[in-house]
Each structure stands twice: as C-alpha cells, then as structure tokens.
Amino acid sequence: MECTRIYSIHDHAITFEFAEIISESVNMHVIALKAYTDVHPFEGFIESVPAYSSLTIYFNKEVNNDEVINIIKTYNSQLSTVNKKQHTDTKIIPVCYELGEDLALVAATLKLDQEKLISMHCSHTYRVYMIGFTPGFPYMGSVPESLEMPRKKIPSLNIEAGSVAIAGKQTGIYPKNSPGGWHVIGKTPLKMYEKKRSPACFLKAGDLVKFKPISKEAFYQYQ
C-alpha cells in the first residue's frame, strides 16, 4: 500500500497517511508497518503512533526528515513482500448494560428494544483501530448499521470510568472519569489503563474485542 500523504506535525515527527477513509485493511497495513518499525528501530527513532489510517514516527536530532522518510518508505515497500496476516486473540470485555445511563434513550432513538440492542452490540467482533483521547481509550469499530447513534449535541461534563459508549460507527470505553460526547450504553469493571500494571494499557491498536453481557451482581463482584 502506497502513502497518500507524508507531512510533519513537529520538527521531530512525521506522519505517513495511507487513506482518507476508515477501513479495516488500511488499518491492518498501518499496524503491520508499526510492528515492522518497532522491531527494526533506526538510529534516532523514539516511538510510533498508529491511528485509523496513518502512522506517525517520532525521532530525535540524530536523524533528519529526509532520512526518516526514506527509511519508512523502504520499510513500507518491504511490507508488501512479508506476511501481513496479524495473529491476535479476541479479548472478551464484560459489560453490565443495566448500568448504561443512556441505554433507554439510545434504544428509543434507534427504535430497538433494549434486549435486541444489547445482543446486537455483543454479537459483533470489533477491531481496535487506535488508542487516543485519554490514556487507554480504544476507538473500536465498526458497530452494526442499525446501532449507529450520533454524538450528543452537548457533551456530558462527566462520563464515569468504565463507561462503554457508542458514536456513529464507533464504540469505545472511557478509562477514567472525563467529559465526553458519546452515548453510554453499559459499564465494564475492567480497568482500561492502570499505570502500575504491565502492560498498563489493556488494549492496543490491532486487537480484536468482543463484549459479554454481565449482571449488576457480577459487575460488583469484580471490584
């Protein structure tokens, strides 16, 4: 896959963009390039940040922009000859839908009964396209078309940690109490980001995720 755009976001950070759309195959390519770069770090490489359809490379003064562009372009061309198939386990995330504060509103808006909505949200396997917004927040997709819910017109000032939410084609989990514009349909007892845990972040870009409904009792037993 060829880069569609290469640009700097800082004097020591270059973004390699592969498409202007959200697509599973584009994201798989981004993750494969990230994995390849991480195991072949060049002199001056600091870290790489994958997003939906782009990879951003951070580097230091030991290397200049042209060199970084050449190295990543070479890595990218070698990628098409290596096996891009990614082996990922599916991670199961327990969710108590009863604790979803916007569940009733979402069901009414989408003209679905709550049971149906829950079973639809749980029946899909989602891809973690990227982590962003706050430490550990996974942007996952794609939700079934009949579950597509627009963002809140006025964002909530405080969405509680563990809230499982939806917006458009995306579903995500708020790792800590924060403001947010997505509708909350459930709550997970799992911690998405814990500084002292290894790894600190529960999910990473490229992971596959399935939600499993649990009762209120089961939710509180987790804690």
Added chain:
Amino acid sequence: MSITIIKPGMSSSLQHFGHWGEQEFGVSIGGAMDDFSARVANIICGNEETAPVIEMTLHGTEILFNKAACIAITGSGSIATINDLEIPHYKLLQIPAHAILKMKPSAKGCRSYLAIAGAFSVQEFAIPLKTGDLIDVEKSPISIHGINHTENNIGISNWKIHLNEDELLEKSIDCIEGPEFDWFDTDAQAAFFSTEFTLSTQSNRMGYRLNEKVPLLQEKKELISTAVTKGIVQITHNGNPIILMADAQTTGGYPRIARIAPADIVKLAQCRPGDTIRFNKITEEASNMKSDQQLNTLKKIRSTIQMMQ
C-alpha cells in the same frame, strides 16, 4: 533536606521534560510548559538540565525550605519574595533554613520555575502540588562562587543570566503551515495571519483556546483522527483555533492550519488568559534556525555557569 508546600497557589506541579514511549496508548508527552526557562533554572543550580523542577502558574505559591538551600527562580508571571524580601529571577540564591518563598502577583508572564541545587527527588511527575506536600532533595548542593550576602542572610549571586526577557514575552508567534493549511481558502488563511487572537479563560496545560474565529472550510471535509502533538494549531467546527500545549492529547480530528515553531512555544507558555497574540508565517528552515539558536543560548549559559563553579 526537604521543602514543604504551604500553598500551591493558582496551580503548581512538579515537572519533567517529557515522557516518551506511551503515546500509542494515549499518554501525552507532558513536561514543563516553558521548557527553556525550566532548563535555565536547573543550569543556574548546577543540576542536570532535565532534573525535576516546580512549575508555578501565575501567583499564590508559598514554599517553606526546611533547611538552608541554593535555589533559582526563572520564567515570569509573578514577583518572588523570600522572607518578604523581593528577590531577582535568573540568579543563584542562597537561602537560610526555614525561609519562606512567596510568589506575588505581577503584570506580565504566566509561569515561573523553581529549581534547587541538588535536585528534587521524585517518584512521580506532573502531579499537582497541594498544601502539606513534602518534597525531598536528592543530594547536597555544589559550591558556586560569586555570592554576596544581604542583611537578611540571603545570598544573591553577583552574576545574572543575560536574557532578553522582553523577547521571551513578545506576542508575535512564529508558525509554519500545518498539514491541512491547503484545506482552508485564501480568506481563512489570510484571517489566520491577520487576526489579533485573545487567549480564552478555558486555556490550560492541554491547550489554548482562542476567542476569535477564522472562516470555516468551504467544502465539508472531515479529517480522520490522527496523531497530534504540542504546537499544532487546529480549527474547531465553530472556527475557533486551539493551540495544543505540553499536555496535548495524542490524537485529534480537527484540521490543522498551522504548527508553532518549536522555539516559540516558550512565548506561548508565558501568555495568560486575556493576552492577545498574532501568528506570523515562517519557513521550516527559519524555524529550525530558531531552534538551533535556542540550543546555542542554553549552551552559552551552561558554559558561563561552569566557570562560576
């Protein structure tokens, strides 16, 4: 040796110089807002340039030194006093045990830095300081020549770091075209460089929101969320620019009209809500030259101080 926080003031925190390696998990780089002033404070104290420092926003911070210490205050945004005697910025100060540092209101600037010879010993960074916090100091301070003592038992170095402080407080901010600069039509581009923007009260370490608007995109084009970092200027859906600062989120989806020349981030760090700024377009090469100049200034300060030790 240790210090005790009597009052954190508007906002005080222990800062580092950037945490790398976790941006892919949404953890921002962080670090001192005015990286330059923070480094200078450490250099004056004979510390490692990237030793932890205390960042004090505007005024109100009060700190008790439990033993005698050598310290330096840099940056701007407040008037510093030790035992109610006004003390200069950018000098090495020898202060007696039980001295109290108070940061009082001043007319300009926003962030001051406190470094202590021997360096603060900390496990975790970027945590807001609160009343009663006790911070240890790692090792005994080095000896530095050229200290004159005042009647209050405060030693002040007879040398001072020469910096053009007015230049650091200047409000013309150099920037380079951003990745989506071409998405904006010529009117919007012109407005961006001619408008006098005011920092909103909703400005913080994550980002500065500006009150004035630039004309919106002609065609409704959406940017798919991608990596962003300190210095990026994005235009929100209602036309207000947001400048991402030290605690910037790692990804974002607004079109990015510009990125601030890294050397000018320090000027922004010293802006306070209500201040007005203007953006001035420069080339990437010019920006790199400014960064090199800033590094050279630090190098010069370091060699001056080394001669005093």
